[in-house]
Amino acid sequence: MAQNARLGGLTDELIHSILKFDPEKNKQAYKHAKDLATRGLRAHVHARTNQFEVETSYKGLDEKFRVLDRDDLADALQTRLKELEAKTSKWKPEFLYLLLQLSDRPVDNSDVAALEILRPPPSPEPLTWSQIIADDPLSDEEIWKDIDYAAESSEDEKTPKIKETKAGSLLSSVEDEDLYNAVSCVALVATSSLSQVEDAQFWKESPEEESRKVEFSELQAIRETLFMLAGLETSLYHADKRNGSIRVDQKYIFSHAIPKTTHHLFSQLADIGRDLYRLRQWTKRSSSLPLIQTFEAAVGRRLQDYDRTLASLQCRYLLPTTPTAVSMLELHDEVRRTSMPLLQLSKMVSDIEPMLLVNPFIHLETLYEQIIEAQMTLRKDLFDYGSRLFFESLQTYLNPIRKWMESGELGANDETFFVFESDSGMEMASLWHDRFVLRRGQGNALRSPTFLHPAAQKIFNTGKSIVFLKELGIYGTGLASSEPEPRLDHESVCGTGSEVPLAPFAELFQAAFETWIRSKYSLASTVLRSHLFKEYGLLRILENFQIIHFGANGSVFQDFADAIFERRDSRQRGWNDRFLLTELARGIFATALNPGDVEKLVVRSSRSSTESRSVKTLSSITIDYALPWPIQNIILRSSTPTFHQLFTLNLQIHRAKALLQAIPFRALLSPHQHLTNLAYKLRQRLTWLVDILRSYVTETVIMPATAAMTAAIQKAEDIDEMAGIHLKYLARLQEQSLLSENLRPILRAVVALLDLAVAFADIYSQVGEKLRNIDEQFGKLLPFVIAGLRSVGRVGAEPVWEMLAERLEWDKPSKERY
Structure with missing residues (x-):
């Protein structure tokens, strides 16, 4: 019963996090969703790891290490496996399987010498009486004298008197030991400074009854605006966390400006803060897909850069090093300029968020299109901003491509990659054409970013070539390229010039991506072709x-x-x-x-x-x-x-x-x-x-x-x-x-x-x-x-x-x- 109650509670939390509506207002839909979730959870059975498959995998690793002339790595693995045999645990297959999943090209990345770092330090030898006596001999006669228990204890000692010094601080009577009371270290604060701080707290002022308005300065408004843009709570701007809106408090006005003009300026800044607030909230809702997690992390880094920009603005106005004019209009222009890329990013995230679960790389496609648009309109700032974000987010999608093209392996249950294995037990005569299949979606469209469609077939064939070489028993023979992998980032593709590149971004990317693929494609295909022509005639x-x-x-x-x-x-x-x-x-x-x-x-x-x-x-x-x-x-x-x-x-x-x-x-x-x-x-x-x-x-x-x-x-x-x-x-x-x-x-x-x-x-x-x-x-x-x-x-x-x-x-x- 306790397990069912716990499962029911977890099911309720799951439904609330997905549906996000009040169960009391739509009881029928809530009950239907709960029934579906409960049936799905009860039907799910987690199978234990097959310990024999794990054992076979480790034997295969040992054989692979020795074939590749890494006997040191194979011996180190065998030593630790023998140590594990002496330890009993029902979860041992799971632990070993987890290590297999976490491994990343152990032949290339493993260093046996690094195992010494994991070796525990030798335990110190036990302390003996001979060592103790050698350091502190027992020959001192004073230690054998009787103790006078009638002597005055420390509790009878008199408390030294505290006397005041000339400066008005308190000093202990034991002056020769230079002991001071903590009170003497407290610096007195000028009353005028405290009054200035209290006067700056405009939100504590009560408005006049007839006008219900509170006057405050532009410097105070600037501080409130910068806090609001940073996602903090303020008195001038009020954020509604339920719908992500920001409202301006109408009671605060400038004494030197028309209230409507002031509130219009504040409303424009509140609109900017609203979009930024929604973007911040979106980054806090982490996704389960690594591809989207990378995009979220990249957006989060840009929000941090923006917060540093806001901090520099605060230093300019609140701790100026040179005379600075305090102007809300100037701040408004500065904020609009620095916030423009993030505002465009916020709008993009708002548009694609409902489709991310259906199309997990729609953010890459949208960024790609926005980069092309920014280049056509000669917006250098937006072009560089979008391009860097695009290439940062693309790196995670390159990982399964790299793994497939270099080792012919596919990630477990990776629905975001466009290659999957249809039947691992298929006969060898149809290995190339039927064992692996391109993943397609609605309308028979390839399930990959559209800008990768021209290269998808070459990526597909490269991985199949590696699998083919493995089946022929010649994988690893001269396939390791000595050339470093070509870079695929903003600088290598678009250059470092001060102007927008003349060549279209689509052509620049396709050329760079073709070079990246060619570094992995040519070698495998060349070895396979040579083997088919020479060995099989x-x-x-x-x-x-x-x-x-x-x-x-x-x-x-x-x-x-x-x-x-x-x-x-x-x-x-x-x-x-x-x-x-x-x-x-x-x-x-x-x-x-x-x-x-x-x-x-x-x-x-x-x-x-x-x-x-x-x-x-x-x-x-x-x-x-x-x-x-x-x-x-x-x-x-x-x-x-x-x-x-x-x-x-x-x-x-x-x-x-x-x-x-x-x-x-x-x-x-x-x-x-x-x-x-x-x-x-x-x-x-x-x-x-x-x-x-x-x-x-x-x-x-x-x-x-x-x-x-x-x-x-x-x-x-x-x-x-x-x-x-x-x-x-x-x-x-x-x-x-x-x-x-x-x-x-x-x-x-x-x-x-x-x-x-x-x-x-x-x-x-x-x-x-x-x-x-x-x-x-x-x-x-x-x-x-x-x-x-x-x-x-x-x-x-x-x-x-x-x-x-x-x-x-x-x-x-x-x-x-x-």
């Missing part, structure tokens, strides 16, 4: 794909295609057994690939329900190439269907070509001359069609796209760019090879034309009706393909399609082609 793997799927080595691909066609035409059972086809492929491609690469080839086949000789059935045969997981993050699994489609298209073209070449010329002769002419015509036109398609796919589409892709990948800076280049490359091949979804009708017509070559090879020596049927279909399909290519060429602006259409109409006069 990225370029060699790309070349292997050209040989296997695209027929870059024409003779080898032709041998493999002919072997497939021979087994297929034999119609023997098991001709498409994937194990036999795999061995066949490895044997043929061994002449063009490295021995280690040949073993990565795997041929797959699916059984067809029909024994059709159509080239469409060749899609049942595919060939795959096993990739190491780092390369799978560049050549994605989603690319596999495109490779298979291009492989099938090449195989279909080779099939039609092989069947046409196998027809002997004498076999086309017929007793009827018109049938012979028709057979020769069909063979020539089908051969011409197959050659044009083969030349188009290999020379017009694949070769230039492959050369451009290889050159671009060699210049790419990170895996993200490499994968993007390769995806665009495959998309271009798919589009230009008529394999995309919107070009399916044209592709079906092309495949149907290839099937006409198969049909012609089957019936070229038979009766003429079937030949005329093939000729008629050819005459329908080819114009459809040409018209389709020209249509999509005009829409998609692909010149290769228009080029292919031109080549397919080679036998028509130019005036008949359009």
